[in-house]
Amino acid sequence: MDSGLTxxxxxxxxxxxxxxxxxxxxxxxxxxxxGDIVKNTDRFLVAxxxxxxxxxxxxxxxxxxxxxxxxxxxIQSVAVLAPMRRxxxxxxLVGELLERIRATGVKEALVLTFAPEFFGRLGxxxxxxxxVMHKLYTGCINCTKHADPxxxxxxxxxxxxx
Ligand SMILES: CC(C)(COP(=O)(O)OP(=O)(O)OC[C@H]1O[C@@H](n2cnc3c(N)ncnc32)[C@H](O)[C@@H]1OP(=O)(O)O)[C@@H](O)C(=O)NCCC(=O)NCCS
Numbered sequence: 001m002d003s004g005l006t007x008x009x010x011x012x013x014x015x016x017x018x019x020x021x022x023x024x025x026x027x028x029x030x031x032x033x034x035g036d037i038v039k040n041t042d043r044f045l046v047a048x049x050x051x052x053x054x055x056x057x058x059x060x061x062x063x064x065x066x067x068x069x070x071x072x073x074x075i076q077s078v079a080v081l082a083p084m085r086r087x088x089x090x091x092x093l094v095g096e097l098l099e100r101i102r103a104t105g106v107k108e109a110l111v112l113t114f115a116p117e118f119f120g121r122l123g124x125x126x127x128x129x130x131x132v133m134h135k136l137y138t139g140c141i142n143c144t145k146h147a148d149p150x151x152x153x154x155x156x157x158x159x160x161x162x
Contacts, residue, residue, distance in 0.1 A: 007092055010044035010056070017053040018044055018077070025079040028114045030139055032077065044077070045096055047089050055080040057093040059101055059109075062134055072158075073101040074135060075111040075119075094122055102161050109159045110135065116155040124157035132156045 010018060015038050022032055037044070040058060047055035057078040064070040075097060080090045101109055110132055113119055120126075129136060129149055135156070136149045146152035 004049055005054075005087075005089065005092075006048045007045055007096055008048070010041050010046050012038065012041055014044070014046050014053065014056075015041065018046065018056045021053065021056050021079045021081070022077050024081075027145075029077055029079060030143065045093055047080070047093060049084065054084045055089050055093055057090075057097055059097050061104065061106060062110075062138065064134070069105075069107075071106055072108040072110050072132075073104070073106045074139075075109055078111075078113075078115075090118060091122060094119075098159070098161065107161050109161060111157050112139065112154045113157060114154055116157060119157050119159075122159070124159045126155050126157050129156045131158075 015034060018037050019032070019034050022029055022037070040060065043060060044056055044058040046053050058076045059073045060076055062072050062074055064072075075094060078090060078094060080093075098109060109124075111119055111124060112129075112132070112135060116126065140146075140149040140152070143149070143152070
């Protein structure tokens with residue numbers, strides 16, 4: 001754990017640093033246009049160390065037709081700069097996002113990820129992608145790397161939030 005590390009809600013003047021972090025990890029994350037990052041500033045957390053932005057993470061609420069209380073929250077854009085990894089920063093960011101999601105009353109967090117070991121350590125379990133079709137239609141449909149989400153190696157994972 002880094003003693004000089006601060007995790008805080010993003011502000012509008014973090015947008016360019018978040019954009020750079022997400023684009024740096026474009027092989028593992030869905031890239032986001034600046035307008036999307038700015039529009040969702042209040043859904044992002046950033047981690048700073050020595051005055052430098054070293055990590056970010058965000059969430060979004062995914063509505064369910066006909067049953068608003070069944071909305072899930074998707075964990076998005078989790079990126080930690082390579083030299084800062086394996087110090088607990090990613091786990092702290094996701095932990096704080098989960099607290100924010102709990103505060104909304106949403107009962108389930110989900111993620112589509114190339115880092116299943118990381119999310120497994122945080123209690124997420126793998127589920128079939130057919131259970132997250134709404135996520136495939138909102139995110140994966142715009143993917144520029146894989147034409148078919150069912151052959152893409154990303155894993156769908158969920159965590160119940162009691
Ligand atoms: C995945 C990622 C966010 C993890 O961030 P991190 O700060 O290194 O993670 P933490 O240090 O909090 O790791 C917590 C635990 O998760 C597990 N873990 C983390 N990275 C792992 C990896 N690459 N392989 C296997 N287990 C891993 C470990 O058990 C770790 O605990 P330990 O270090 O005590 O063994 C980071 O590697 C990253 O930014 N990757 C590129 C972007 C990405 O894939 N994001 C996730 C998609 S949403």
